[in-house]
Amino acid sequence: xxxxxxxxxxxxxxxxxxxxxxxxxxxxxxxxxxxxxxxxxxxxxxxxxxxxxxxxxxxxxxxxxxxxxxxxxxxxxxxxxxxxxxxxxxxxxxxxxxx
Amino acid sequence: xxxxxxxxxxxxxxxxxxxxxxxxxxxxxxxxxxxxxxxxxxxxxxxxxxxxxxxxxxxxxxxxxxxxxxxxxxxxxxxxxxxxxxxxxxxxxxxxxxxxxxxxxxxxxxxxxxxxxxxxxxxxxxxxxxxxxxxxxxxxxxxxxxxxxxxxxxxxxxxxxxxxxxxxxxxxxxxxxxxxxxxxxxxxxxxxxxxxxxxxxxxxxxxxxxxxxxxxxxxxxxxxxxxxxxxxxxxxxxxxxxxxxxxxxxxxxxxxxxxxxxxxxxxxxxxxxxxxxxxxxxxxxxxxxxxxxxxxxxxxxxxxxxxxxxxxxxxxxxxxxxxxxxxxxxxxxxxxxxxxxxxxxxxxxxxxxxxxxxxxxxxxxxxxxxxxxxxxxxxxxxxxxxxxxxxxxxxxxxxxxxxxxxxxxxxxxxxxxxxxxxxxxxxxxxxxxxxxxxxxxxxxxxxxxxxxxxxxxxxxxxxxxxxxxxxxxxxxxxxxxxxxxxxx
Numbered sequence: 001x002x003x004x005x006x007x008x009x010x011x012x013x014x015x016x017x018x019x020x021x022x023x024x025x026x027x028x029x030x031x032x033x034x035x036x037x038x039x040x041x042x043x044x045x046x047x048x049x050x051x052x053x054x055x056x057x058x059x060x061x062x063x064x065x066x067x068x069x070x071x072x073x074x075x076x077x078x079x080x081x082x083x084x085x086x087x088x089x090x091x092x093x094x095x096x097x098x099x
Numbered sequence: 100x101x102x103x104x105x106x107x108x109x110x111x112x113x114x115x116x117x118x119x120x121x122x123x124x125x126x127x128x129x130x131x132x133x134x135x136x137x138x139x140x141x142x143x144x145x146x147x148x149x150x151x152x153x154x155x156x157x158x159x160x161x162x163x164x165x166x167x168x169x170x171x172x173x174x175x176x177x178x179x180x181x182x183x184x185x186x187x188x189x190x191x192x193x194x195x196x197x198x199x200x201x202x203x204x205x206x207x208x209x210x211x212x213x214x215x216x217x218x219x220x221x222x223x224x225x226x227x228x229x230x231x232x233x234x235x236x237x238x239x240x241x242x243x244x245x246x247x248x249x250x251x252x253x254x255x256x257x258x259x260x261x262x263x264x265x266x267x268x269x270x271x272x273x274x275x276x277x278x279x280x281x282x283x284x285x286x287x288x289x290x291x292x293x294x295x296x297x298x299x300x301x302x303x304x305x306x307x308x309x310x311x312x313x314x315x316x317x318x319x320x321x322x323x324x325x326x327x328x329x330x331x332x333x334x335x336x337x338x339x340x341x342x343x344x345x346x347x348x349x350x351x352x353x354x355x356x357x358x359x360x361x362x363x364x365x366x367x368x369x370x371x372x373x374x375x376x377x378x379x380x381x382x383x384x385x386x387x388x389x390x391x392x393x394x395x396x397x398x399x400x401x402x403x404x405x406x407x408x409x410x411x412x413x414x415x416x417x418x419x420x421x422x423x424x425x426x427x428x429x430x431x432x433x434x435x436x437x438x439x440x441x442x443x444x445x446x447x448x449x450x451x452x453x454x455x456x457x458x459x460x461x462x463x464x465x466x467x468x469x470x471x472x473x474x475x476x477x478x479x480x481x482x483x484x485x486x487x488x489x490x491x492x493x494x495x496x497x498x499x500x501x502x503x504x505x506x507x508x509x510x511x512x513x514x515x516x517x518x519x520x521x522x523x524x525x526x527x528x529x530x531x532x533x534x535x536x537x538x539x540x541x542x543x544x545x546x547x548x549x550x551x552x553x554x555x556x557x558x559x560x561x562x563x564x565x566x567x568x569x570x571x572x573x574x575x576x577x578x579x580x581x582x583x584x585x586x587x
Contacts, residue, residue, distance in 0.1 A: 014376055016184050053177040053199075053381040059389040062155035065119050068126030068140070076139045076245070086135040087242035090186040093232055 003032040106302045107334050108311075109267055110221075110259035113274055114252045115284045116228070116292040117160045122249035123227045124151030124194065129251075131290045135233075135244035143249035145190035150384050157251035158201070158388065160283040161225045163398055164253055165202025167277055167405060168220050172395050176201045178225075178382040186243050187230035195254075196224035197379045201388070207257070207277070208407055209269040210425075215407075218270055219258035228252050253283070259298065264331045271295060271323050276406045280431045288322055295320045299333045300348060303341060312337045313346060314353040317365060329358040332365055409434055417447035426455050432470045436479050443483030446490045453486050457503050465507065476507050485513040497570050498522050526573040528580070534572060535580045538564045549585055557581065 005024045008031065012019050019027070070076075073086055082089040121128055125142035142149045162172055179197035202223035208215050228250040233242040255274065261267050275293060278284040286292050296319065301312040315337070317329045333356075340346065356365040404412070406428050413424035413434075427437045437454050441447035458477065462468065469475055485506065489499045494517055502516050509516075517523050525531060539546055542563055548556035557578075564577050 010376075014182070014378065054383070054386055056386055058386045061152060061386050062158065063126070063152040065121050065154050065156035066126060067121050067128045070127045070138045070140050071144075073134065073136050076136045076144065082240075084240075084242050086137075087233065087244055088136075088186070089240050090232075090243055091241070092234065092239045093186055093241045 003028045003035060102306055104304045105338060106304075107262055107330075108259045108300055108302055109261040109330060110298045111257045111261065111267065111270060112296040112298070113255045113257075113271070114228075114294040114296075115164070115255065115274075115278050115286065116290075117157050117225075117251040117253055118282065118284050119154055119156050119160070119251055121154060123154050123157050123225070123251040124249055127249065130246050133246060135242070135246060138246045139248070143189075144245060151194065151382075153385060153388070154251060157225060159398070160281075161201055161223065161251075161253050162390065162395065163281050163402065164255070164278060164283045165205065165223045166395070166399050167281055167402055168202070168205040168207055168223060168255065170202030170205030170220060170223055172390060173199055173201050173203065174392070175199065175387060175389050177387045178385045179379045180382050181226075181377045181379055183377060185229070186241065187232050187245075187248070189230070189245060189248060193227060193229065194382055194385070195226035200224035207270065207273060209266060209273050210407075211263075211266055211269055216260075216266065218260045218266075221256045221258050223253060223255045226252050226254055264327050264334070267297060267330050268323060268327050271326055273406070276429070280403060280406055282403075291321050293321070295326045297326060297330050297333075298353065299330055299337070301334070301337050301341065303338075310341075310345075311348040312341050313348045315365070316353050316355050317358055318355055318368060320358055325358055325360060328363050329365060332358075332363060336365065413451075417441065417451065419448065419451050423451050423455055427451060430470055436469050439479035440483045440486060443480060444486035444490065446486055449490055450483070450486050453482060453499075453503075457500055458482065461504055461507050467507075476510075477503070481506055481512060488513050488517065492524060492526065492573060492575075493517065494522055494524050495570055495574065498524070522571060524573045525568060525571050526576050528576065531572055531576055532580055532584075534564050534567055535577065535584055538567060539584060546585065557585075560585075 005028050008024045008028045009019070012024070077083045077086075077088065080088045116129075119129060122138075122143055125140050127138045127140050127143055130138045142151055165172055176196065176199045178194050180192040181195045181197070182192045184191055200222040203221065205220035205223070206217045207220060208217050210216075228247050230243055230245040230248040233244060235242065257270065261270055271293075275286045275288075279286050284292055296316055298314055298316045300314045303310045303312065315333055317326075317333065320326045320329055354367060355369040357368050358365050410421075410424045410428045413419045413427060414421060417424075419427070426433075428434045433454075437451060440454060441450040444450050462475075467475055482503075485499060485502055488494050488502075489496055494502065498517075502513050502522065505511065505516050506513060511519070538560055542560060545556040545559045545563075549560070560581060561574065561578060564581070565572055565574065
């Protein structure tokens with residue numbers, strides 16, 4: 001597949017992962033091999049096969065619009081590394097760098 | 100510079116919060132203004148090992164909206180993960196729909212001064228909302244409230260068919276009208292039930308050459324007014340920028356800007372296109388949805404009469420003006436109220452006048468609204484009684500206004516007020532003849548004028564009689580007697 005270092009860096013950036021020096025090259029090589037392996041699937045003739053978006057042959061699984069009890073606020077916040085009285089506390093996010 | 104035409108091109112993405120009791124993928128209640136993080140569970144918190152399960156009602160409401168927007172409902176649809184990192188998105192991806200939206204290729208008809216115009220709808224898809232960030236006034240942190248996380252949203256994307264601020268406004272309002280008519284959303288603007296994201300650029304033709312300015316997407320506008328002001332500002336700003344830089348649109352790029360409500364200006368949020376790389380892939384935790392054609396047909400047949408259809412019917416069936424029909428169909432509550440009054444009074448046109456004029460005036464001065472039926476004092480039944488009293492000549496239109504005012508402030512019916520205050524119109528000929536005689540005696544001037552051929556003097560005599568009767572004299576009977584006596 002030949003994944004380039006720049007592509008690895010782009011994916012790393014989108015995933016908020018910081019790479020150590022040299023890691024980008026190493027990952028480019030490893031990921032290229034993974035892609036090559038999966039790329040074998042491209043050898044199959046699939047012109048007459050409809051795309052499949054899910055491995056299970058099941059459709060239309062729904063739940064009724066019935067409320068169920070939510071967790072107590074204390075439980076919700078139990079795993080928070082940092083919290084306020086009722087909220088998760090995170091580093092200040094400025095308007096402007098939203099999604 | 101001599102020969103230039105500028106055309107604005109706007110497409111709109113609108114998020115509509117659906118009226119469900121629970122979130123899209125879990126049983127937590129949808130809520131507003133409750134204690135932060137009090138409507139959360141492992142699913143909407145994005146904890147490991149949980150499975151989302153689709154809310155049937157959210158899907159049904161979405162399909163209803165798609166049908167009302169004349170969309171094709173996909174026989175096979177799926178959900179996808181849209182990845183981005185932001186503290187209000189606990190899973191680090193949003194479950195949305197990418198390449199197989201549940202509805203596509205529809206249209207919405209809007210009314211403008213130039214007539215009706217069809218705005219094409221590209222797609223409508225169902226996705227989950229994110230949480231809310233609260234920025235501490237002091238201190239260097241933000242607080243995250245995940246109550247809104249997972250709330251079902253229908254995203255409706257139009258084609259770039261809107262050309263003016265007025266059209267944008269008409270589209271937004273019409274969309275709100277439709278979703279409230281359908282009952283798929285409360286569309287409460289204060290609660291952020293509708294959020295608008297216009298995509299705007301200009302097509303400029305200068306000396307026979309065509310240019311397009313770079314596309315700007317305005318994020319998260321949550322009122323009609325913000326949309327109007329934001330789009331109008333962009334139209335001016337892009338033209339000024341064109342004059343200065345002659346910067347042109349590049350394929351596949353767009354700048355994201357925010358709108359500052361207090362300055363009325365837009366500001367750059369993001370320019371890099373790579374940030375738009377959401378690495379979509381099919382959501383493995385949800386199975387596909389394949390609605391049965393019979394079910395879709397059933398929903399289609401069950402769609403209520405939509406605003407424009409209703410307006411047309413009010414014009415043709417009741418003989419109302421386009422304007423009145425528009426006012427009376429502005430909200431479903433208003434339309435229902437009017438139709439009930441029209442039916443009960445058997446006098447649709449006068450009923451329309453009472454609702455759009457007297458009633459509207461009275462409730463506006465009191466800060467009431469027909470839409471909040473719970474504290475609205477004049478039921479359709481009560482107003483219909485008043486309309487009938489006026490139509491049957493029991494009271495005059497002017498007295499009717501007084502009665503209406505009393506009805507709003509008290510609990511009595513029109514008949515009770517009329518009886519208690521002795522407001523019934525006097526049609527008794529003997530009594531009216533006496534009044535006319537007195538008026539003639541008291542106003543020799545106008546009498547002489549009339550007899551000398553000044554016919555307009557009749558109005559002054561009529562006025563004097565109506566005043567003397569406290570507005571209760573039946574004007575038709577009075578004018579008959581008056582003319583008869585003047586010609587004696």
